[in-house]
Amino acid sequence: MRVVVAQDAPDAYKLAADAILTQVTKNPSSCLGLATGGTAEGIYPYIVQAHREKSVDFSNVRTFNLDEYHGLSQGNPQSYINSMNRWLFDHINMKRENIHIASGVGNAEESVEKFKKELKEFGPIDLQLLGVGKNGHIGFNEPNSFLNAEVHLQTLSNDTIKNNARFFKNEQEVPRTAITMGMGDILKARKILLVATENKQNAIRMLFTNDHVCPEIPVTFLKLHPDVTVIIDKALAIKAGLQNEIEKNILCEEL
Numbered sequence: 524m525r526v527v528v529a530q531d532a533p534d535a536y537k538l539a540a541d542a543i544l545t546q547v548t549k550n551p552s553s554c555l556g557l558a559t560g561g562t563a564e565g566i567y568p569y570i571v572q573a574h575r576e577k578s579v580d581f582s583n584v585r586t587f588n589l590d591e592y593h594g595l596s597q598g599n600p601q602s603y604i605n606s607m608n609r610w611l612f613d614h615i616n617m618k619r620e621n622i623h624i625a626s627g628v629g630n631a632e633e634s635v636e637k638f639k640k641e642l643k644e645f646g647p648i649d650l651q652l653l654g655v656g657k658n659g660h661i662g663f664n665e666p667n668s669f670l671n672a673e674v675h676l677q678t679l680s681n682d683t684i685k686n687n688a689r690f691f692k693n694e695q696e697v698p699r700t701a702i703t704m705g706m707g708d709i710l711k712a713r714k715i716l717l718v719a720t721e722n723k724q725n726a727i728r729m730l731f732t733n734d735h736v737c738p739e740i741p742v743t744f745l746k747l748h749p750d751v752t753v754i755i756d757k758a759l760a761i762k763a764g765l766q767n768e769i770e771k772n773i774l775c776e777e778l
């Protein structure tokens with residue numbers, strides 16, 4: 524596992540965007556795994572900018588989003604499809620048929636099966652972007668997740684509901700379930716890029732300060748993957764006790 528310590532959050536987002544852009548430039552038919560949430564929102568403007576200014580071509584790129592709230596329609600600004608359109612897809616030259624996000628409406632079981640089938644047909648993912656929850660969740664694989672889980676309907680933990688309430692009018696509006704790729708799907712990606720800033724110190728500490736893999740903190744499953752790069756900012760590195768790592772590496776070249 525490589526760790527890159529960026530100066531600050533915008534620097535971390537830019538490095539992550541550069542890694543994704545390098546992947547797409549090297550392989551214009553890449554299959555990307557994408558994330559949503561505040562961290563991902565910080566990354567996409569740099570990708571849009573590179574598309575506009577450097578004509579990075581997305582016409583043959585395929586994407587799979589990690590998760591989608593169950594019960595929010597595409598018209599709801601908090602649905603992940605709506606967010607992804609606003610942040611990224613409406614601004615780059617991707618083909619709509621190459622965008623895969625589980626449907627948040629209708630029969631959940633059918634949405635799960637459809638997404639699972641698409642992932643099997645077009646996967647594996649070349650580069651999977653991840654954020655991490657304060658409680659260590661990845662996608663919406665909450666504490667006590669299964670290592671080999673596939674796409675499934677997940678009940679959100681109280682911690683996640685409370686945390687994500689900041690994106691809604693109030694906590695009651697946060698959906699209680701979401702469709703998410705499972706840990707098994709995520710670990711099948713060829714490369715993984717995890718980005719974290721702010722208050723993720725418990726999760727990040729568990730990732731770097733010991734070799735424990737524990738289902739209570741799903742991010743620790745990433746220790747089992749051979750090609751993971753973690754980009755964090757300096758403030759988070761200090762909070763997580765990673766002073767020794769504070770030396771900016773330009774490891775994204777390798778991605």
Ligand code: F6R
Nearest residue numbers: 558559560561562654655656662
């Ligand atoms: C969302 C997702 C989640 C977020 C995580 C961190 O698609 O996969 O695992 O990455 O909840 O969210 P932020 O970045 O808002 O702290």
